[in-house]
Each structure stands twice: as C-alpha cells, then as structure tokens.
Amino acid sequence: MVRIFIADDHVMFAEGLESMLAGEPDFEICGWARNAADTLEQVPKILPDVLLLDINLPDQSGLDVCKELRKTCPGVKILALSMHNDESYISAMLSLGAQGYVLKNTGKEELCTAIRALADGKTYFTQEVTDTMMQSLMRERKAGVAKEPPKISRREKEVLKLIMDERTTQEIAAQLFLSEKTVESHRAALLAKLGARNTAGLVKAALHWKIIND
Amino acid sequence: MVRIFIADDHVMFAEGLESMLAGEPDFEICGWARNAADTLEQVPKILPDVLLLDINLPDQSGLDVCKELRKTCPGVKILALSMHNDESYISAMLSLGAQGYVLKNTGKEELCTAIRALADGKTYFTQEVTDTMMQSLMRERKAGVAKEPPKISRREKEVLKLIMDERTTQEIAAQLFLSEKTVESHRAALLAKLGARNTAGLVKAALHWKIIND
DNA sequence: ACACTATTTGGAATAATTTCAAACCAACGC
DNA sequence: GCGTTGGTTTGAAATTATTCCAAATAGTGT
Known part of the structure; x- marks a missing residue:
C-alpha cells in the first residue's frame, strides 16, 4: 500500500x-x-x-x-x-x-x-x-565549448593548469624550470587571450572553455 | 524520403x-x-x-x-x-x-x-x-552542494562576489565603502573558510559550493 | 630567407597578499 | 548587567604578485 x-x-x-x-x-x-x-x-x-x-x-x-x-x-x-x-x-x-x-x-x-x-x-x-x-x-555545452575557444599554446596551458592548482608564481617557475619572469609572461598572455583581468577571471575562463578539467 | x-x-x-x-x-x-x-x-x-x-x-x-x-x-x-x-x-x-x-x-x-x-x-x-x-x-548537483557548505557571512559573501567579478581590492573597498585593509581581512577569512591558498582556489571553491552563481 | 608565433628573460613601478595585532559592535547566555 | 563569541573593521611592515615596457631566441610555415 x-x-x-x-x-x-x-x-x-x-x-x-x-x-x-x-x-x-x-x-x-x-x-x-x-x-x-x-x-x-x-x-x-x-x-x-x-x-x-x-x-x-x-x-x-x-x-x-x-x-x-x-x-x-x-x-x-x-x-x-x-x-x-x-x-x-x-x-x-x-x-x-x-x-x-x-x-x-x-x-x-x-x-x-x-x-x-x-x-x-x-x-x-x-x-x-x-x-x-x-x-x-x-x-x-554548445554555448560553452563550441564557439571560439581561444588558442592556448601548450606552455601556456601548463602554466594555466598550475595557476588553477593554486600554485604561486615561484612554485610554477620551479616546477617548469623557468624564470618567474617567463611564468608572468605566459600569465599575461593568458589574461589577454582569455579576456580576463586577473586570476579570478583566468580561473573562470579556464573552466568556462573547459581548457582545464576541474 | x-x-x-x-x-x-x-x-x-x-x-x-x-x-x-x-x-x-x-x-x-x-x-x-x-x-x-x-x-x-x-x-x-x-x-x-x-x-x-x-x-x-x-x-x-x-x-x-x-x-x-x-x-x-x-x-x-x-x-x-x-x-x-x-x-x-x-x-x-x-x-x-x-x-x-x-x-x-x-x-x-x-x-x-x-x-x-x-x-x-x-x-x-x-x-x-x-x-x-x-x-x-x-x-x-547533490555532490556539489549538499555536503558541508562553509558558513560565509553576508559581508564576506559580498566581497567574494566582487572578487569573482574580477574586481581589484581597491575597487572592492570603494564599492563597499571600506578600507582596503578590511577587504583584505575578509579575503583572508574566506581563504581560511574555503580552504583555499589564493584567488584561484577562492574562485574554484565559490563555484564548487555554489556560493556565487556564475 | 622572411614573416610569424611561441618561448624566454629583465628592470622598474604598482598592486596584492601575508603576518601580526587590535578595536568596535551586536547577539546570546547566565 | 557582564562576559563570551563571532562578525566587522582597521593598521604597519614585509613579502609576492602583477603590470608595463622591451627584447633575444627558437621553431614553423611560405
């Protein structure tokens, strides 16, 4: 019943x-x-x-x-x-x-x-x-991914992945055997390509375009 | 046909x-x-x-x-x-x-x-x-929301919302009529409550717990 | 070879963040 | 009422991160 x-x-x-x-x-x-x-x-x-x-x-x-x-x-x-x-x-x-x-x-x-x-x-x-x-x-899914995913180079993607992983510039540089300057440069390129103002925008954009899966 | x-x-x-x-x-x-x-x-x-x-x-x-x-x-x-x-x-x-x-x-x-x-x-x-x-x-949806959404005070939430919106500390302080110090303090509290190391973690956590809808 | 992009690095200036402390206020229980 | 608690507020000093300006090197494709 x-x-x-x-x-x-x-x-x-x-x-x-x-x-x-x-x-x-x-x-x-x-x-x-x-x-x-x-x-x-x-x-x-x-x-x-x-x-x-x-x-x-x-x-x-x-x-x-x-x-x-x-x-x-x-x-x-x-x-x-x-x-x-x-x-x-x-x-x-x-x-x-x-x-x-x-x-x-x-x-x-x-x-x-x-x-x-x-x-x-x-x-x-x-x-x-x-x-x-x-x-x-x-x-x-179409709206999010299909449009025009900005072209991110593999190096930039590596940096982005580490940024998303809450690493500091120092840590990222050490991890990738780079100067901090280089990391900052990649970061700047990412900001421009993803149309972000700062780290917050970077993370949102990365998730939005599904560049990084997190 | x-x-x-x-x-x-x-x-x-x-x-x-x-x-x-x-x-x-x-x-x-x-x-x-x-x-x-x-x-x-x-x-x-x-x-x-x-x-x-x-x-x-x-x-x-x-x-x-x-x-x-x-x-x-x-x-x-x-x-x-x-x-x-x-x-x-x-x-x-x-x-x-x-x-x-x-x-x-x-x-x-x-x-x-x-x-x-x-x-x-x-x-x-x-x-x-x-x-x-x-x-x-x-x-x-259940996995994302249900667990233990950390308790964020309303002021902290306001700050978090603006951080998510890619605003600088200065801008946030101006918008909320606060000293930059205060904003930094709320930010620190958010980092602790959300278990984040920096802005990237903050954004990920906010989205994860659906504290901010974006 | 030439154009182009990606990758790499510096210097100087500015903003953000951390660390360490502390005052003020409102709500709650005793 | 008084003390505790949590939220809100602010500061100084030190450390990092980030921006702005430039530039050298490497690799790719025409």
Whole structure:
C-alpha cells in the first residue's frame, strides 16, 4: 500500500487527484495540505511514502518545501507537480532532491506509474521534462565549448593548469624550470587571450572553455 | 524520403540494419562505411539526411567523426549508436552535436522513430539514455552542494562576489565603502573558510559550493 | 630567407597578499 | 548587567604578485 500526501492549493485539482487515485487499490491518500506551512507541519508527522508537491504554492515555493523536507524526513519521496516545463524549475528540483517531476497535464496512467516508481525507490520524469533537460544540456555545452575557444599554446596551458592548482608564481617557475619572469609572461598572455583581468577571471575562463578539467 | 548512411564496422550488424530499414517505404540507404576514414570521405559527398554512427569504430572514435562532420557538413543529422549506456560517451556526443543517441539493443520500431525524428529536425534519445543523464545530473548537483557548505557571512559573501567579478581590492573597498585593509581581512577569512591558498582556489571553491552563481 | 608565433628573460613601478595585532559592535547566555 | 563569541573593521611592515615596457631566441610555415 502506497501512502500518498497531496500538497496543492488548487482545491479542485487536489480533489480530482484524490478521487482519481482512490480508484487504485494499492494507493491510499493519507493527507493533504493547500500551502507550504501546512505541508511542512503535517508531512513529518504523517510520513507518507510519496508526496505530490505542487511547485506553485501560495505562501512559499515548493522548492523551499522540498529543500526543507529533504532534511527533516529524507525517507519521503517527493514527486514534483508543475504546470511549467521550465528548465530552471526542473534543474532546481533535481538539485534539491526530488525523485520525480511530472507536468500537470499528465494523464492518470502516467501519474500512477510515476507514483509506483517513486514508492519503489526509483525516479520518474515525464518525457517532456527529460527532453527539456537534454535540450538544455546540449545548449549549454554548445554555448560553452563550441564557439571560439581561444588558442592556448601548450606552455601556456601548463602554466594555466598550475595557476588553477593554486600554485604561486615561484612554485610554477620551479616546477617548469623557468624564470618567474617567463611564468608572468605566459600569465599575461593568458589574461589577454582569455579576456580576463586577473586570476579570478583566468580561473573562470579556464573552466568556462573547459581548457582545464576541474 | 529519408536518405540514410550507415557507419559501423560490424558488417553483420550493418547489413541487418540495412535490410531492416529497407522495409520502410520512406527510408533509403544511400551509403555505408566500416571505418572513420571512409565515413569522413563519403558523407560530405553523399550528404545523407541521417547518419547512423557507431561510437566504436576501429580507426578513430565515433566522437572524432562527429566533431569533424559538425564542421564539414552541419546539415547531416547524426544518430549515435552505441552498446554503452555510459554517461561520459553520451555527454560527449551531446556536446559534439549529435542529434540523437540510441543503444544497439533498441528495437526496430524505436530506431525508425528516432530516424524520423532526426530527419524532421528534432532530437531523439532512448529512454535508458535520458535516465542515465538525469541520474548523472542529480548526482553531480547533490555532490556539489549538499555536503558541508562553509558558513560565509553576508559581508564576506559580498566581497567574494566582487572578487569573482574580477574586481581589484581597491575597487572592492570603494564599492563597499571600506578600507582596503578590511577587504583584505575578509579575503583572508574566506581563504581560511574555503580552504583555499589564493584567488584561484577562492574562485574554484565559490563555484564548487555554489556560493556565487556564475 | 622572411614573416610569424611561441618561448624566454629583465628592470622598474604598482598592486596584492601575508603576518601580526587590535578595536568596535551586536547577539546570546547566565 | 557582564562576559563570551563571532562578525566587522582597521593598521604597519614585509613579502609576492602583477603590470608595463622591451627584447633575444627558437621553431614553423611560405
């Protein structure tokens, strides 16, 4: 028996969910809330197997609720419900520890599948959601790498690697058997090529262009 | 009519593919190759609509082929075929511009669906593949944030933000109406708290703990 | 050979960073 | 109220890092 808690402020939607899920013999609605405060209050007491959590609650964001519940009752599986197929929301929910994410226009069959997956310790994401994430992944990798990675010579790359490794100019010079002046010169070239003002910019650029993997 | 080129060194597999796809009225096999060199030679001449590209070619990696073809003939859609449901391969193919990725144990129906999706300008990824990527996303985000984010005071965070923004000590002091000494002091505290030796470490730590979003 | 880039190094001046100390303020508990 | 704690603030002196200006050497490709 899967015990389910519903957190959604749209009463009609929540009741629809309830009657829909009541039809499944292995599901049991063990509670509901229409705002974040109520959810945070009740869920730790009731400890449902699965929490259906609307992202858009009136008082706080579902994101905050998710974050909080991760700490207070990590055993409760969280299935995020949202109208939005928005990369930032999805990404945020993933990072905050939701085990699933389905859109509100999802049908009954799929919702049941998702709930059973979560109750079973697995994860579930609607096809649209995974598509969005893959698209976003492709975009970000393309945007980051493909453009015009400045041409860094191998010597410069060695220096950059050591700078990224938090070495001092002295250490770098010693390591590469160079004068400190030479290291400084390479550093200057790197600043120019990567369009950075200082070490901070150098590190950010190196990571951005994936010149150094760290 | 979708014109398809097959690049795979397993002749038996390739022929199986060919006869399988020949049954589809809207597909046409317009060529094939059993190694990377051949593929790079022929594809730019034949310009198929879709290239079925095995990741594991004998001479070069399919990854290199993909990268090369992105430049020489970007119009050709690339559907990566692989035995491995391996995050690093998938991620690499995505970044190199493949429009699809299916495992070799995929059935005929799904393969056809994938080919038609690509020919139609869309992308296609097998469910297993998207699962793997989502899992990996969750892991990396959790690993990055969850552990023990050092407690940074708000003033320190302000300074850190400006350091990340490539500002000089002078500029930071001016911006925050502080003495340079104070800024240096906050910087020292940040170095200690984040376990860094210098600015490079500071930037890496800040990004790692997601204290600053950049 | 000539053009070009990469690699290498100096001198002088400026900015950043470290090291060692300390005062001020606000919050918290007793 | 008083002391402790942590955050914020600042200073002097010494050490490094970095910038700005130049230039010699080596290797590559035309």
